[in-house]
Structure formats: structure tokens, C-alpha cells
Amino acid sequence: MQRTVFIIAGIAIVCVLVGVWVYFLFFATPAEDGGVFANFNLGNTTDPSVIIPAEPEPVVEPVVDVASPERLRQLTTQPVAGFAEVQLTASSTPEIRYIEAGTGHIYAIDLTTGVEARVSATTIPLTRAGALTPNGQFALLQSGSGLGAEFVIGALSPDSDQLRNFAIPQPITSFVATANNTFLYAVPEGNQLVAREYDPSTNTVQELFRVPFRDATVQWHHTAAGPHYVYPHTTSRLEGYVYSYLDGVATREPTSGYGLSAVGSSDGYIFSRVQNGEYNTFATNKTTGETNSAPLTIIPEKCAFTRTDATVAVCGIALTDYSHLMPDPWYQGQMRLDDDLWVYSVDEQSARLLVSPENATGRQLDIVHPQFGINDANLYFQNKVDQTLWVYEYNPTPTFTSVTQ
Amino acid sequence: MILLEYGYMRLRVLLVALVALLPVAGVMAQFDASQFSDTPQVAITINPTHPSPGDLVTASLDDYAGGVFGAQINWSYNGASIGGAANQRQIQFVAGPAGSQGVVVANLTLPSGGVQTLQTVITPVYMDIIIEPQTRVPEWYTGRALPSLGSQINATVLLNNGSFIDPQNVVYTWRVNNRVIEGGPIRGGSRIAFPTPRGASLVLSVTATTPTGDTIARRAVDVNIVLPELGFYEKHALYGLRSIPTDDNATLIGSILTLQAEPFFLDTRVYNRPDVAQWDINSVRTPNESDNPYEITLRRSGSNGRTSVNFHVRSLQEVLQGSEERLTINF
Numbered sequence: 175m176q177r178t179v180f181i182i183a184g185i186a187i188v189c190v191l192v193g194v195w196v197y198f199l200f201f202a203t204p205a206e207d208g209g210v211f212a213n214f215n216l217g218n219t220t221d222p223s224v225i226i227p228a229e230p231e232p233v234v235e236p237v238v239d240v241a242s243p244e245r246l247r248q249l250t251t252q253p254v255a256g257f258a259e260v261q262l263t264a265s266s267t268p269e270i271r272y273i274e275a276g277t278g279h280i281y282a283i284d285l286t287t288g289v290e291a292r293v294s295a296t297t298i299p300l301t302r303a304g305a306l307t308p309n310g311q312f313a314l315l316q317s318g319s320g321l322g323a324e325f326v327i328g329a330l331s332p333d334s335d336q337l338r339n340f341a342i343p344q345p346i347t348s349f350v351a352t353a354n355n356t357f358l359y360a361v362p363e364g365n366q367l368v369a370r371e372y373d374p375s376t377n378t379v380q381e382l383f384r385v386p387f388r389d390a391t392v393q394w395h396h397t398a399a400g401p402h403y404v405y406p407h408t409t410s411r412l413e414g415y416v417y418s419y420l421d422g423v424a425t426r427e428p429t430s431g432y433g434l435s436a437v438g439s440s441d442g443y444i445f446s447r448v449q450n451g452e453y454n455t456f457a458t459n460k461t462t463g464e465t466n467s468a469p470l471t472i473i474p475e476k477c478a479f480t481r482t483d484a485t486v487a488v489c490g491i492a493l494t495d496y497s498h499l500m501p502d503p504w505y506q507g508q509m510r511l512d513d514d515l516w517v518y519s520v521d522e523q524s525a526r527l528l529v530s531p532e533n534a535t536g537r538q539l540d541i542v543h544p545q546f547g548i549n550d551a552n553l554y555f556q557n558k559v560d561q562t563l564w565v566y567e568y569n570p571t572p573t574f575t576s577v578t579q
Numbered sequence: 580m581i582l583l584e585y586g587y588m589r590l591r592v593l594l595v596a597l598v599a600l601l602p603v604a605g606v607m608a609q610f611d612a613s614q615f616s617d618t619p620q621v622a623i624t625i626n627p628t629h630p631s632p633g634d635l636v637t638a639s640l641d642d643y644a645g646g647v648f649g650a651q652i653n654w655s656y657n658g659a660s661i662g663g664a665a666n667q668r669q670i671q672f673v674a675g676p677a678g679s680q681g682v683v684v685a686n687l688t689l690p691s692g693g694v695q696t697l698q699t700v701i702t703p704v705y706m707d708i709i710i711e712p713q714t715r716v717p718e719w720y721t722g723r724a725l726p727s728l729g730s731q732i733n734a735t736v737l738l739n740n741g742s743f744i745d746p747q748n749v750v751y752t753w754r755v756n757n758r759v760i761e762g763g764p765i766r767g768g769s770r771i772a773f774p775t776p777r778g779a780s781l782v783l784s785v786t787a788t789t790p791t792g793d794t795i796a797r798r799a800v801d802v803n804i805v806l807p808e809l810g811f812y813e814k815h816a817l818y819g820l821r822s823i824p825t826d827d828n829a830t831l832i833g834s835i836l837t838l839q840a841e842p843f844f845l846d847t848r849v850y851n852r853p854d855v856a857q858w859d860i861n862s863v864r865t866p867n868e869s870d871n872p873y874e875i876t877l878r879r880s881g882s883n884g885r886t887s888v889n890f891h892v893r894s895l896q897e898v899l900q901g902s903e904e905r906l907t908i909n910f
Contacts, residue, residue, distance in 0.1 A: 253818055275817075275818050276815070276817035276818045276819075277817070299817075300817070300818075300819050302719075302818075302819055318819070319718040319719065319819060319820065320718040323718070365733075365735070365770060386735065386737060386743065387709045387711060387735050387737075388711060389709075389711045389723055389724070391721065406709050406710075406711075406723060407721065407722055407723035407724075408721070408722055408723060409722050409723040409725060411725055411803040411805070412710050412723055412725070412802065412803070413708070413710075413800060415705075415707045415709070415737075423742075424742070424743060426677060426705045426707070426737075426739040428632060428633050430707070475721075501722070502722055505720055505721050505722040506720065506722070506810065506824070506843070507812075507821075507822050507823040507824050508824060510823075558822075558823075559823060
């Protein structure tokens with residue numbers, strides 16, 4: 175009797191177990207959160223030897239709306255090698271054209287409608303820098319860098335998206351386009367740096383001036399005559415001096431110092447230097463000959479003088495503490511700045527905030543290559559971090575209020 | 580006979596005494612007799628002796644003999660009386676523009692009623708010493724290279740008195756740490772090259788004189804000497820080298836990452852022919868597949884993890900000519 179009961183109970187238990195197994199096999203699939211079997215919960219471990227890969231930061235694609243009513247707008251999401259506001263005919267509406275970095279393709283953006291069109295599909299690989307004439311007919315592009323750099327002059331045609339180009343076999347160190355649709359460029363020759371003007375419409379070259387040393391930075395004027403401001407490459411550890419070249423004649427400006435760089439116009443110039451362990455900015459009015467301390471610290475490369483008033487400049491200015499090693503860390507890319515746009519009057523020694531990009535767009539901008547368009551209506555610049563192109567609708571009749579640092 | 584010999588002896592003694600005294604008489608003749616006159620010897624000294632335009636210049640009465648004791652002193656600069664400077668032994672003024680002449684006059688009215696006028700002329704000249712170290716910086720770097728031990732420094736001096744002075748009309752004497760280089764003064768030698776000596780800094784000085792020996796200007800600059808630095812920069816196939824350095828703790832998002840080690844301030848000769856240019860991945864020496872010894876391409880292997888990348892560049896002849904840096908890449 176007992177033996178039979180045990181056998182029946184055993185069979186029943188086996189049947190129940192088989193039933194449970196069949197149920198789990200066919201019906202009890204783990205839910206989607208079932209990381210219980212795969213998640214070893216390494217994130218909570220205190221074992222320092224465990225490698226926890228860093229989560230890549232989500233890439234937020236910036237919103238580009240060139241037809242936005244905002245005065246500050248991002249024009250491109252791709253890196254830009256060069257740009258210019260062009261006016262094809264006297265009656266046509268100005269448009270912004272830019273050279274795409276890497277490909278050398280040239281695009282035009284209608285600032286009213288926001289429509290973008292490719293005007294040159296000719297690929298010039300590794301394009302790093304470029305300039306466009308204001309009439310939109312010619313481009314100068316740099317492909318590659320260092321000893322492998324090549325410089326190409328391209329002619330744009332309204333009937334074709336192909337660039338007719340030819341190379342300039344010279345080791346150009348800097349170049350710009352002028353308001354007169356020519357190109358200015360500098361080439362080292364021997365112990366000197368030679369500045370020349372190239373007119374692509376007549377294919378003629380004219381020597382402008384010679385700098386008696388090689389490692390020179392040239393802040394070009396928008397005309398070939400100048401004044402162009404020249405100084406030895408800037409470093410906080412070596413002394414620099416500023417020279418201006420007007421109609422080919424050199425003038426030693428009464429400015430020198432460590433960490434010295436400058437930007438100027440026909441009426442004055444802004445310069446910064448390290449003095450008594452501090453990086454400070456000054457402005458010289460060439461009409462009066464006076465030099466005064468600026469109310470804000472400015473990296474001059476972030477400034478562009480307006481063309482309608484040569485005493486007024488718009489600058490990207492970060493309200494931060496600058497070290498006595500400036501501007502070297504910024505040049506090396508170790509220091510990123512969160513700039514606001516300020517308008518600064520050399521005449522009145524005053525500054526006014528135009529816009530804070532961070533407040534207006536939520537983006538921090540390290541402003542480089544500021545450049546005014548036709549009649550100073552727009553200020554274009556790039557963000558150093560990603561080389562994207564931005565525009566700010568500039569009001570050419572500012573009123574100034576003093577700012578105390 | 581004895582008397583005759585005695586006479587000869589006196590003559591010989593007299594001759595010897597004369598010969599012995601001749602050099603002394605010669606030295607005495609070199610003294611300026613005016614130094615022993617009653618006229619007080621006063622002069623104006625200028626500091627700095629060769630000012631640049633816009634420099635603050637101090638003019639002092641050099642009167643060690645006390646000859647102007649009690650004198651009334653009136654100063655003028657370029658004909659204009661300097662206010663508040665009456666009876667001052669020292670005045671300050673700002674040097675004029677390059678190439679201009681500044682005439683400093685001190686009128687001394689002595690207690691005896693005598694009047695003495697002292698005058699000196701300064702001609703401010705810009706003397707710019709431009710240092711161009713021959714060390715490596717990346718092409719995109721807009722700053723200046725800095726000298727590191729053993730590297731070559733090119734220096735150029737520019738004299739400007741309103742326009743650049745032709746260096747062929749000037750004699751230059753260069754000194755590094757107060758030691759004359761180039762063998763001595765050189766006419767037209769406005770450019771020199773010299774190796775960077777040991778130390779944290781060097782003093783480079785130059786004196787410019789006319790061919791007749793008049794000093795035009797002299798100046799010294801302190802030149803900092805640095806150690807080479809190394810940074811890692813991402814190289815994009817399309818855009819080339821980024822100008823923003825890669826973080827020390829970077830994340831590899833794609834499957835391939837090309838890094839370029841960029842030495843700053845490494846002697847260009849060492850950069851072009853490094854004795855050591857070595858990549859280590861996770862402390863294992865890794866042969867470089869690229870033609871460029873400063874470039875390495877990393878490919879993701881496995882699902883995720885972390886790897887350390889180390890680069891070392893160095894000269895074995897000048898061991899301070901080198902740098903080593905490491906970064907970590909998460910993938």
C-alpha cells in the first residue's frame with residue numbers, strides 16, 4: 175500500500191515539474207527588461223580595475239534656419255574654409271557664399287529666402303582655407319597644409335558649376351580678397367616676407383611691400399593700399415612690434431610688448447599685450463596719436479573694423495580671466511572661449527554689448543575670422559571649435575554707453 | 580785724471596736719471612691740463628643713453644666736483660622751458676618721435692654771476708630685435724615658435740628713425756649672455772644665427788654704431804628657453820588636421836581614429852630626423868603603418884574598452900630635445 179502511494183506521489187511530482195517546465199518553455203518568455211541575465215551591473219562596482227566605457231555624448235545636430243528673423247543665425251553645419259558676401263551685379267541682392275572645407279565646393283545662400291545652391295561642384299580635396307572676391311567671380315583656395323599645401327585660383331561661371339582653376343606655385347602664408355576684387359597674399363622670400371596683389375581679371379601681379387623678417391602676421395586691409403598691420407608672430411614669451419604699411423611705405427607704430435597682436439584700420443588700431451603679468455588691451459587713435467586702455471580685454475584677432483566708420487570695431491569678447499601666457503593657449507586650442515559680440519569705439523573708448531550667442535542660441539561660440547559684408551549690414555564669422563559659419567545683422571548706427579571694466 | 584773720471588760718472592748718472600724720468604714725463608703729458616683749471620666740470624647725463632621714441636628719459640646734472648653748488652638751474656627741451664624743473668638736478672621728459680632731435684639745455688647761473696650752458700642732443704631711434712627660433716610648430720599655429728635647448732635662433736635687428744635704416748651703413752656688435760659672437764662687430768650684420776645655450780633664458784644684446792664708431796642705439800632682450808611640448812590632434816581624411824587638441828581621455832566614436840602627434844618647439848632638425856619616434860599602445864611598442872612617423876591610425880577591436888596611447892620623440896645627441904606624452908582612448 176505504502177509503496178503504491180509513494181509511486182503515485184512520485185509520478186505526480188514529476189508530472190507537475192514537467193508541466194512547469196513546459197509552461198516556462200512556451201509561455202514564460204522574459205520581459206524586455208530582462209537584463210537580469212545580461213546585465214552584470216558593472217556600473218555599481220567598486221572594483222577600480224573594471225573598465226567602464228564612457229558613454230559617447232549625444233550628438234545634437236544644430237538647427238540651421240538662415241531665414242530666421244533672429245539677428246544672430248547659424249548659416250552652416252559643415253566646416254567652412256572661406257566666405258564672402260557677394261553682389262553679382264549692382265542691382266542684385268547680396269548673398270553669402272562660402273567654400274566648404276575638405277571639398278572646396280562653393281555654395282551660395284540667399285539671406286532672404288534661406289535657399290542654398292551649389293555654385294561650384296569642382297572638388298579640391300583637403301581644402302583648408304579660401305577667399306572669394308566680392309563680385310563672386312573668383313576664388314583662391316588652399317589645399318593641404320605645410321610643405322604639401324597647394325594654392326589654386328578658380329574662376330566661377332554663372333553658366334556652369336565647374337571651377338576653371340590653375341595653381342599658384344608659391345608657398346603662400348596668408349591671403350585675402352579685397353573690396354576691389356583682387357587677392358592680396360604674402361610669400362616668404364629669403365629672410366623677407368613679400369606682399370603682393372594679384373588681379374585675376376587681368377592676370378597681373380604687383381608687389382605691395384616687403385617685410386624685413388619672415389615670421390610675420392599680416393592683418394590685411396580690405397584695400398591693396400592699406401594700411402596693413404604687420405607684426406612678428408605672437409607669443410607671450412617674446413617681444414613683438416607693430417608696423418603698418420600704407421601705399422608700400424612702412425611705419426613703425428609706437429607699440430611693442432610680449433604677447434602682442436593687433437588689428438587696425440586707417441583711423442586706429444586695437445592691440446593687446448602682456449604687461450606687468452596681465453594680458454591687457456589698448457587702442458590707439460591714429461588721428462590724435464593717443465593710446466588708451468580699452469574697457470575690456472580683447473584678443474585682436476577676434477575684431478573687425480567696420481568699413482563705414484574706421485574708428486568702430488566689432489569684437490568677440492569673452493568676459494573671463496586671461497592668463498599672463500595669453501594668447502598662446504588660445505592659439506594652441508587648449509583654451510576655448512565663450513564670446514559675446516561687442517561693438518567698440520576707438521574714438522570714444524567705449525563698448526556696447528550687441529548679443530550674447532549663448533543667451534540667444536544656447537551655443538557657446540569661440541569667434542574667429544570676423545568679416546563685414548557690403549555696407550556693414552552683416553557681420554560674418556566662424557566658430558573656431560567647429561569652423562561653422564554664422565551671421566549677425568549689424569546695426570551700423572550704434573549709440574555708445576561707457577563700460578567700466 | 581781722477582777728476583775727469585768723476586766728471587764722466589756724474590754725466591752718466593745724470594743721463595740714467597734722465598732716461599728713467601722720460602716715461603713719467605710722457606705720462607704726465609697725457610693729462611688734460613683743463614682738468615686742473617678752475618672751471619667746474621659739469622655735464623648732462625641721459626638715461627637711457629639711447630632712448631626709443633616715447634621713452635621716459637631722465638636727464639641729470641653730472642657734477643661730482645660740486646662745481647655748481649649754489650647755482651640757479653633752468654632746464655629747457657627743444658627751446659621750451661620745462662615747468663617745475665627750476666633748480667632741479669634731475670628732470671624727466673618723453674623722447675620725441677623716431678628720427679627727431681631733442682635738445683636738452685641746462686642754464687647754470689653761478690653764485691659768482693657767471694653763466695654756464697650745458698647741452699645734449701638725443702635722437703630717438705627704434706631698435707627692434709626680432710627673434711625667430713627655428714623650432715617646429717604646426718602649420719595652422721598662428722603663434723611664434725620658441726627656442727629650445729640646442730635649437731638655432733635667427734635674430735634680426737631693425738633700426739628705424741622714421742624709416743628703416745639701411746643695415747649696410749651700420750656696424751652691429753652682437754652678444755649672447757654678454758659674450759661677443761660672430762667674432763666681433765660686423766658692418767651690415769643685422770641678422771645672425773646662433774645655437775640656444777643651456778639655461779632657462781638668455782640675454783641677447785646688440786649695439787649699433789656708425790662706421791666711424793658713434794653709437795646709434797643699443798638694446799638687450801631676455802629670451803625665454805622652453806622645453807618641447809607634445810599634443811595629439813585628430814586628423815580627418817577630408818578636413819585634415821584639427822586645430823583643437825584631443826582630450827587626454829578621449830572617446831572613439833567611429834571605428835577608426837587617426838591621430839597626429841604635434842611637437843611644439845622641437846628643433847626642426849630633430850623633427851625632420853628624430854632618433855626616437857615611437858608609438859606605444861597599452862605599453863607595447865607598436866610599428867607605425869604610416870609614412871609619417873608622427874601619425875598613427877587606431878582601429879576599434881572588440882566591443883568596448885580602453886587603451887592608452889603613448890608617443891615619444893627625442894634626439895639622442897641632445898636628450899632634452901624631445902618630448903613624450905600619453906592619452907587614453909575609450910571605445
